[in-house]
Amino acid sequence: MAGKKPRKVALLAGGNPQIAKADGDAPVQAYIAAMPGWKRNVGRRLDALIVRTVPGVRKAVKWNSPFYGVAGQGWFLNFHCFTKYVKVAFFCGASLRPLPPGASKHKDVRHFDIREDDQLDEAQMATWIRQAAALPGWVP
Numbered sequence: 001m002a003g004k005k006p007r008k009v010a011l012l013a014g015g016n017p018q019i020a021k022a023d024g025d026a027p028v029q030a031y032i033a034a035m036p037g038w039k040r041n042v043g044r045r046l047d048a049l050i051v052r053t054v055p056g057v058r059k060a061v062k063w064n065s066p067f068y069g070v071a072g073q074g075w076f077l078n079f080h081c082f083t084k085y086v087k088v089a090f091f092c093g094a095s096l097r098p099l100p101p102g103a104s105k106h107k108d109v110r111h112f113d114i115r116e117d118d119q120l121d122e123a124q125m126a127t128w129i130r131q132a133a134a135l136p137g138w139v140p
Helices: 025-034 038-053 122-134
Strands: 058-062 065-070 074-081 085-090 110-115
Touching: 025 038, 025 058, 025 065, 038 065, 038 074, 038 085, 038 122, 074 122, 085 122
Parallel strands: none
Antiparallel strands: 058 065, 065 074, 074 085, 085 110
């Protein structure tokens, strides 16, 4: 509709964008575009790295977070905005080597937090992404 302003996305606690559940790249890109400030660049870099590392990756937004998976295997990763960091969750992270540093209340899940001034080690992240995508994923 010509001349209509795009609807502003609501930000939840920690600046996490509120995006409706949907499958595909479009809702993930809407989530990333709505990430506040420096977090938007982190989202773009993560998305590009995941796409380069896992050809044909499946994407969706669920529970106000982008999810990445392999068809027929479930979801292997998501990320979520918090006030001071972006949390990357590897659903079978306890099987990754080296082990991602963040523990979870779920024994199989490991986290990696990215803060504003962090230098993201893309080679290490790609190694974790590649390993995670090869494992049976989480199926809600």
